[in-house]
Amino acid sequence: MVEFTLWDILRNLLLAARWTVALSLIAFVAGGALGLLLVLARTLPAGAVGRWAGRCVALHVEVFQGTPLLMQLFLAYFGLALLGLEVSAWLAAALALTLHASAFLAEIWRGCIEAVPRGQWDAAASLALTRSEQLRRVIAPQALRIAIAPTVGFLVQVIKGTALASVIGFIELAKAGTMITNATFRPFAVYACVAAIYFAMCYPVSAFSRRLERRLNGAR
Amino acid sequence: MVPAEPIVDIRGLRKRFGSNEVLRGIDLAVAPGEVVAIIGRSGSGKSTLLRCINGLESPDAGTLAIEGRPMRLDDPRAMRDLRQRVGMIFQSFNLFPHLDVGHNIMLAPGLVKGRRGAQGEARARQLLARVGLDDKFEAMPAQLSGGQQQRVAIARALAMEPQVLLCDEITSALDPELVAEVLAVVEMLASEGMTLLMVTHEMRFARKVADRVVFMHEGAIHETGPASELFTRPQTTELRQFLAALD
Numbered sequence: 001m002v003e004f005t006l007w008d009i010l011r012n013l014l015l016a017a018r019w020t021v022a023l024s025l026i027a028f029v030a031g032g033a034l035g036l037l038l039v040l041a042r043t044l045p046a047g048a049v050g051r052w053a054g055r056c057v058a059l060h061v062e063v064f065q066g067t068p069l070l071m072q073l074f075l076a077y078f079g080l081a082l083l084g085l086e087v088s089a090w091l092a093a094a095l096a097l098t099l100h101a102s103a104f105l106a107e108i109w110r111g112c113i114e115a116v117p118r119g120q121w122d123a124a125a126s127l128a129l130t131r132s133e134q135l136r137r138v139i140a141p142q143a144l145r146i147a148i149a150p151t152v153g154f155l156v157q158v159i160k161g162t163a164l165a166s167v168i169g170f171i172e173l174a175k176a177g178t179m180i181t182n183a184t185f186r187p188f189a190v191y192a193c194v195a196a197i198y199f200a201m202c203y204p205v206s207a208f209s210r211r212l213e214r215r216l217n218g219a220r
Numbered sequence: 221m222v223p224a225e226p227i228v229d230i231r232g233l234r235k236r237f238g239s240n241e242v243l244r245g246i247d248l249a250v251a252p253g254e255v256v257a258i259i260g261r262s263g264s265g266k267s268t269l270l271r272c273i274n275g276l277e278s279p280d281a282g283t284l285a286i287e288g289r290p291m292r293l294d295d296p297r298a299m300r301d302l303r304q305r306v307g308m309i310f311q312s313f314n315l316f317p318h319l320d321v322g323h324n325i326m327l328a329p330g331l332v333k334g335r336r337g338a339q340g341e342a343r344a345r346q347l348l349a350r351v352g353l354d355d356k357f358e359a360m361p362a363q364l365s366g367g368q369q370q371r372v373a374i375a376r377a378l379a380m381e382p383q384v385l386l387c388d389e390i391t392s393a394l395d396p397e398l399v400a401e402v403l404a405v406v407e408m409l410a411s412e413g414m415t416l417l418m419v420t421h422e423m424r425f426a427r428k429v430a431d432r433v434v435f436m437h438e439g440a441i442h443e444t445g446p447a448s449e450l451f452t453r454p455q456t457t458e459l460r461q462f463l464a465a466l467d
């Protein structure tokens with residue numbers, strides 16, 4: 001039997017961690033872009049279109065917040081197969097996590113926009129700014145400041161949430177940990193490494209957010 | 221006063237929020253340069269009336285014209301035009317907290333009138349000087365007192381060169397010692413011929429500055445007349461009660 005050194009374990013885990021990073025990035029960038037569209041649809045002025053858009057977004061959010069990510073992954077993988085679409089575990093995981101992130105981010109950002117006092121809209125409108133100018137120049141900069149902490153908090157959740165993609169056979173960090181354990185019979189060493197790698201990915205993200213928040217608040 | 225061509229012309233204005241009828245048919249014509257003080261109990265519809273005049277609320281019935289041009293709420297270009305002619309100042313100042321004083325004032329003229337750069341800045345500094353805050357161009361709103369914030373808000377509204385200013389209890393959120401500095405600016409504007417519609421609880425100020433006082437009661441104009449008459453010889457019991465409750 002081959003002897004695995006700690007370095008072998010770590011190296012293989014790091015190779016798999018690339019997929020965790022890739023999946024997190026896709027979920028966050030694509031989910032963020034979709035979430036932004038959703039939140040914009042929800043801030044449309046209350047007309048017939050605005051009401052319908054609002055309802056659709058609310059439903060999307062309810063569905064993805066109200067079901068476990070695990071089920072969303074299963075449904076993306078097996079559901080699309082049922083529809084005759086042969087998707088890889090990679091594509092299914094990316095799709096499920098993107099939709100998942102879009103719903104949560106849309107809801108987080110909507111809360112941030114609503115946290116900006118009503119009077120800011122009134123003042124901007126009474127200065128003859130258009131709806132989109134009000135949003136871009138007055139509301140968004142204030143909402144952005146409020147949004148940093150919860151957004152980054154969710155990003156950390158997404159990074160950790162990618163571990164669930166292992167259930168549909170996608171080989172990322174957590175799955176690689178299990179496979180290497182089965183080959184080495186050194187679960188403690190392997191999972192300690194896995195945890196350390198997750199930490200090494202998440203910690204800089206939160207540290208960065210704290211710095212950013214301090215800087216923005218300092219600039220008041 | 222014989223209003224030539226009214227600058228603000230409101231006829232049969234009605235507004236309801238759900239089942240709550242807040243304005244029940246308001247008729248009000250304001251002449252250019254006139255200063256109208258609007259008084260009345262809390263909930264009588266004073267703020268809603270002002271907010272209808274610049275389209276922050278949409279009336280359910282009636283007509284509203286500024287300088288003879290009917291308000292078109294569904295036409296963004298017409299509204300952009302109207303809101304340049306009708307400015308508003310709020311009880312809670314509503315300065316933009318993420319922008320310094322200068323940029324609070326320059327934002328709207330830059331976007332709406334294309335007045336940017338040195339020209340925009342010179343104008344902003346000039347307006348700040350008018351409200352007595354020449355040295356606050358770079359200050360952030362949070363660093364200012366309430367009275368200073370409200371004066372910046374006035375300068376910001378003036379930067380759009382409005383013909384009409386709507387003031388909704390603009391001193392109500394201020395500590396008593398800061399009220400005078402804001403009222404002094406309003407009085408200066410009135411003396412320069414600005415058309416003012418101001419909701420106020422400052423009866424002494426209304427008496428001094430207003431050409432006409434409008435007493436609102438339950439969504440209607442209950443009594444109106446020159447300040448001197450209205451305060452000394454109120455005709456209705458409601459106004460008498462309102463005035464008695466003040467002191």
Ligand SMILES: Nc1ncnc2c1ncn2[C@@H]1O[C@H](COP(=O)(O)OP(=O)(O)OP(=O)(O)O)[C@@H](O)[C@H]1O
Pocket residue numbers: 237240242260261262263264265266267268269
């Ligand atoms: N956006 C709104 N939605 C629902 N009801 C509203 C809204 N704005 C005002 N109202 C109601 O309309 C009525 C009149 O309100 P308004 O603010 O015009 O009164 P006001 O005379 O300005 O009172 P105050 O002196 O307290 O400012 C109140 O009963 C208020 O609750």
Ligand SMILES: [Mg+2]
Pocket residue numbers: 266267268388389
């Ligand atoms: Mg009010």
